Amino acid sequence: MxxxxxxxxxxxxxxxxxxxxxxxKDLGIxxxxxxxxxxxxGGAFIMAVRAELLLPGLQLLSPGMYNQLFTLHALIMVFGxxxxxxxxxxxxxxxxxxxAPDMALPRVNNxxxxxxxxxxxxxxxxxxxxFFGIGSGASAAGWVMHNTSLDLQSGIGMDFAIFxxxxxxxxxxxxxxxxxxxxxxxxxxxxxxxxxxxFVWAWLITAFMLILVIPVFSAAATMxxxxxxxxxxxxxxxxxxxxxxxxxxxxxxxxxxxYIVLLPAWGLIPHILATFSRKPVYGYxxxxxxxxxxxxxxFLVWSHHMLTSGLPLAAEVYFMYATMAISIPTSxxxxxxxxxxxxxxxxxETPMLFALGFVAHFGMGALTxxxxxxxxxxxxxxxxxVIVSHFxxxxxxxxxxxxxxxxxxxxxxxxxxxxxxKLGRLHFWLTVIFFNMTFIPQWFAGLDGMPRHIxxxxxxxxxxxxxxxxxxxxxxxxxxxxxxIVVKCVRNGPKATGQVWEGAQGLEFTLPSPPPYHTFETPPxxx
Amino acid sequence: MMNEPEVTNEHEKRERRMVQWVVALVLFVAVIYAVxxxxxxxxxxxxx
Numbered sequence: 001m002x003x004x005x006x007x008x009x010x011x012x013x014x015x016x017x018x019x020x021x022x023x024x025k026d027l028g029i030x031x032x033x034x035x036x037x038x039x040x041x042g043g044a045f046i047m048a049v050r051a052e053l054l055l056p057g058l059q060l061l062s063p064g065m066y067n068q069l070f071t072l073h074a075l076i077m078v079f080g081x082x083x084x085x086x087x088x089x090x091x092x093x094x095x096x097x098x099x100a101p102d103m104a105l106p107r108v109n110n111x112x113x114x115x116x117x118x119x120x121x122x123x124x125x126x127x128x129x130x131f132f133g134i135g136s137g138a139s140a141a142g143w144v145m146h147n148t149s150l151d152l153q154s155g156i157g158m159d160f161a162i163f164x165x166x167x168x169x170x171x172x173x174x175x176x177x178x179x180x181x182x183x184x185x186x187x188x189x190x191x192x193x194x195x196x197x198x199f200v201w202a203w204l205i206t207a208f209m210l211i212l213v214i215p216v217f218s219a220a221a222t223m224x225x226x227x228x229x230x231x232x233x234x235x236x237x238x239x240x241x242x243x244x245x246x247x248x249x250x251x252x253x254x255x256x257x258x259y260i261v262l263l264p265a266w267g268l269i270p271h272i273l274a275t276f277s278r279k280p281v282y283g284y285x286x287x288x289x290x291x292x293x294x295x296x297x298x299f300l301v302w303s304h305h306m307l308t309s310g311l312p313l314a315a316e317v318y319f320m321y322a323t324m325a326i327s328i329p330t331s332x333x334x335x336x337x338x339x340x341x342x343x344x345x346x347x348x349e350t351p352m353l354f355a356l357g358f359v360a361h362f363g364m365g366a367l368t369x370x371x372x373x374x375x376x377x378x379x380x381x382x383x384x385x386v387i388v389s390h391f392x393x394x395x396x397x398x399x400x401x402x403x404x405x406x407x408x409x410x411x412x413x414x415x416x417x418x419x420x421x422k423l424g425r426l427h428f429w430l431t432v433i434f435f436n437m438t439f440i441p442q443w444f445a446g447l448d449g450m451p452r453h454i455x456x457x458x459x460x461x462x463x464x465x466x467x468x469x470x471x472x473x474x475x476x477x478x479x480x481x482x483x484x485i486v487v488k489c490v491r492n493g494p495k496a497t498g499q500v501w502e503g504a505q506g507l508e509f510t511l512p513s514p515p516p517y518h519t520f521e522t523p524p525x526x527x
Numbered sequence: 528m529m530n531e532p533e534v535t536n537e538h539e540k541r542e543r544r545m546v547q548w549v550v551a552l553v554l555f556v557a558v559i560y561a562v563x564x565x566x567x568x569x570x571x572x573x574x575x
Contacts, residue, residue, distance in 0.1 A: 104545055105545075105549070173556060177548075177549060177552045177553070180548065180552060181545050181548045181549055181552075184544075184548060185541055185544050185545050185548065186541075211552055211555060211556060212559060214556070215556045215557075215559035215560040215563065216559060216560075216563045216567075218560060219559075219560045219563035219564050220563065222564075223563075223564065223568075234568055242568070242571075244571075245567070245568055245571055248567070248571040249563065249567060249571070
């Protein structure tokens with residue numbers, strides 16, 4: 001299909017290589033490492049939360065501390081772990097997949113990354129300062145700050161969170177603009193839009209979504225800041241403002257954000273399924289159109305998160321049906337994934353296991369997502385543990401399983417070494433078992449009426465919470481195996497070939513593993 | 528195969544397109560940010 005042309009290999013030495021990195025592969029590694037680190041920090045916070053919920057009554061945490069911990073867990077996992085990891089993948093892979101020498105704006109790329117550690121520190125500082133008697137702790141209003149009165153009245157933690165949101169938004173916007181400009185301008189000759197790998201398509205669409213919703217989120221955060229400190233009353237009901245307006249603005253960002261997290265995974269899964277089924281990607285055009293359709297619809301459904309906020313009936317019915325309509329393009333994707341493996345010569349290496357795990361668990365998240373926007377059902381389950389479980393089947397079952405599949409699939413390409421396949425499979429099965437052990441009981445607790453965001457609960461929820469907490473601890477512990485697998489792979493894994501996997505297709509697999517520091521300085525010819 | 532002036536021309540065109548895209552996208556972000564401030568506080572409560 002292609003002729004890959006590679007050149008010299010001379011990365012700069014020492015710490016300056018990383019501080020001043022403009023090479024897309026270096027920045028990709030930085031983003032992914034940062035995402036991995038934050039995955040464990042965010043995970044540690046939720047271990048404390050689950051420890052509190054292990055038994056009824058308050059044992060370890062005050063309700064205020066509990067609220068801070070689940071808020072930080074959510075903010076860190078969404079904005080600090082999954083999104084940066086997916087951005088790392090796009091940085092590393094998009095230029096290789098489209099035959100470009102680098103991202104279009106390499107210095108902006110460096111800036112976009114180095115904002116992140118400062119944003120993370122800003123988010124965490126107020127949490128630790130409270131132990132020295134300074135301030136009242138971190139933001140405790142949840143990842144989308146949907147509790148307006150709490151947002152307006154809480155301490156400096158909220159100001160730090162608002163500042164963090166602006167910084168993260170800036171980082172995301174620079175990354176998104178970089179993706180759009182790179183994909184639209186730097187494709188190798190012959191690489192037409194409809195020849196691009198689905199992962200590139202998914203990221204192009206994700207970038208457009210980010211460009212549309214991040215300014216809304218940032219503006220909402222700025223309005224909150226001016227309400228808190230500069231005498232405006234956008235959201236302050238006591239002075240003629242509208243508290244529900246904040247929910248509208250936040251969810252206009254928050255719902256597309258779900259797809260921003262999921263689209264990169266939807267883009268990479270078809271490649272992995274095709275590789276290990278020894279078949280070409282199934283339904284390429286259908287998947288591209290479905291991704292665009294989901295992108296379009298995701299902007300029209302935000303108020304299904306607010307069905308109990310007193311919307312008029314007509315609006316509720318509209319948001320219910322509009323949300324259900326997303327299931328049509330989503331089903332197209334799922335059927336294409338199943339079509340990819342149908343009668344394929346499948347083998348079950350670790351990336352394939354995680355990809356199939358993704359399809360199964362995301363499927364459960366998506367199916368429950370069909371039920372929840374029903375206005376009558378939503379009135380029952382709003383703000384219950386059903387939502388927590390649905391959310392995690394979508395974000396963990398979809399987002400994290402997808403990222404794990406990608407990590408195992410391209411790790412030999414990144415490092416030039418194979419990982420321990422047996423340990424990889426063990427990691428998969430431990431993750432599946434403990435993930436379900438954590439979140440299936442939360443369905444039952446939620447169906448039984450357990451509200452979320454509370455540090456204590458009625459006795460009848462005890463059994464489900466005990467199992468869920470036990471599952472969460474084991475899920476957290478089992479993720480340490482991933483660290484061991486990656487370290488072992490980097491240190492002394494057997495050498496990987498350029499092709500890596502027997503059925504792998506794409507420009508990146510025409511290069512040696514790891515790829516040279518500079519690649520495609522002369523564009524490859526794509527036929 | 529392109530000759531050297533054609534390659535330079537192609538390179539310049541690509542650079543120009545890149546700058547145009549970046550400017551357009553940054554302006555788009557600024558417009559959305561401004562509209563959120565100025566108009567959405569009026570439009571969204573109307574959903575009630």
